[in-house]
Amino acid sequence: MTTAQARHWRSAADALSVLRREAVLTRPQLGRHLGLDSGPTSDLVKRLTRAELVVERRAPATGPGRPTTTVHAHPAGPLTMVVDVRHGDWRIGTCDLAGEVTIAATGRHDGTDPETLLDRLSARIAPLTASLKPRIVGVGVAMPGPVAEHLLAQMTMLGWHDLPIARIAPDPDLPVVMGNDATMAAVAEARLHSPHPYTLLHVVVEVGVGGAFIVDGRPTPSARGLHGEFGHLPFGDxxxxxxxGARGCWTVAFDAPAIARRTHVPAEPDPRAWLHRLYTDPAPTPEIRATRLALAVDLGRGLAGLINALDPDLITLGGLAAHLRDAATDEFDRAVHDGLMIVHRDPPPRIVTALSGADAALIGVGLSAFDRVLDAEMLARWASRTPVSR
Ligand SMILES: [Zn+2]
Structure with a gap:
């Protein structure tokens, strides 16, 4: 690659990194992010369009002035293969350069045989990747537990240890990015709020508590990637x-067996769906109402502790967390207020419901895989093997 070509593809990579970070991107916004005037921005977008990386669509008119366009991922552009393994089920899909996910396959698992689950995932991913070659440029895998050095280090709720997740990659040459699902959901969440929060605390309640602290759109780094285990802070009994392996973890009160004992309602095989029904039941028994109230207070107190520790610009509630808050709003608000240091009370921090929904982990891990692979060299390879638009 000549110096001029390298510069050309570096500016393309910079533009695509802006596309990954913005939920909606107009051409003038792209220019502002890159420090370019309208002429060079227009030239850059034309080059990206010719290379089948982006397409432009007319933006809705917002007032007087010249109409502008929004920039989107090209429908024949690069993709990352994305996998989300959850408690009870899994999903496989593709993610485009703008974070749009298309689900291709789903299935269930009972958590008892993780090696067989990896075999089943491999068997689904291989033909899907083959059918989309050469568009697949990386693989992203989200897991419901801490992931370190390409191993599932410890997935406590299912009793999985040191599971070699990397072997589900369809091709040893394809880079694989793995992450805890709550961390990946936080990456997706950070791009959806406008203006972007510089620091974001994302807390997720599912069959336990998890989350992540995001700085400038990315998870904070840590020694082995095992950070964000907020559920294992000693906020519990x-x-x-x-x-x-620890005692007193915050998450213990939120797991299905603990809630079944408190509510005298037997847990069901899909604990997530069962908890969703319990937290949103419009006519709860006194035991269910009392349990929801106690959990909303636990959640509020823990959030206050995290806010004291991290001082985030914005706090987002993912998964079932917002349902718990809504089941006992006054008690939740009071628990947050009482747990906050005075310096954080005026104004109080903004705590909002997450915007990213059920595909959050897939979007986050897909975007993170692009972060890993998308550079000038990859784009030069892409352009050399992709037919350029006429
Ligand atoms: Zn724990």
């Missing part, structure tokens, strides 16, 4: 043993 000091005597309660957690499957992670």
């Amino acid at each position: 000091p005597a309660a043993a957690c499957p992670c």
Whole structure:
């Protein structure tokens, strides 16, 4: 690659990194992000369009002035293969350069045989990748537990240890990015709020508590990637043993067996769906109402502790967390307020419902895989093997 070509593809990579970080991107906004005037921005977008990386669409008129366009991923552009393994089920799909996910396959698992699950995922991913070659440029895998160095280090709720996730990659040459699903959901969440929060605390409640702290659109780094395990802060009953090996973890009160004991309602095979029904039941029994109230207070107190520790610009509630808040709003607000240091009370921090929905982890891991692979060299390879638009 000549110096001029390298510069050309570096500016293309910079533009595509802006596309990944913005939920909606107009051509003038792209120019402002890159520090370019309208002429050079227009030339750059034309080059990206010719290379089948982006397409432009007419933006809705917002007032007087010249109409502008929004920039989107090209429908024949590069994709990352994305996998989300959750408690009870899994999903496989593709993610484009703008974070748009298309689900291709789904299935269920009972958590008892993780090696067979990896085999089943490999068997679905291989033909899908083959049918889309050469558009697949990387693989992203989201798992419901801490992931370190290409191993599932410890997935406590299912009793999985050191599972070699990397082997589901369809091709050893395809880079694989793996992450905890709550962290990946936080990456997706950070791009949806306007203006972007510089620091974002995302807390997720599903069959436990997780989350991530995002700075400038990316998870904070840590020694082995095992950060964000907020559920294992000692905010819970000091005597309660957690499957992670510690005692007193915040998450223990939120797991299905604990809630079944408190509510006297037997847990069902799909614990997530069961908890969703319990938290949103319009006619709860006194036990269910009391349990929801206690969990909303636990959630509010824990959030206050995290806010004191991290001082985020914005706090987002993912998964079932917003349902718990809504089940006992006054008690939740009071627990947050009482747990906050005075310096954080005026104005109080903004705590909002997450925007990213059920595909959040897939979007986050797909965008993170692009972060890993998308550079000048990859784009030069892409252009050399893709037919350029006429
Ligand atoms: Zn724990």
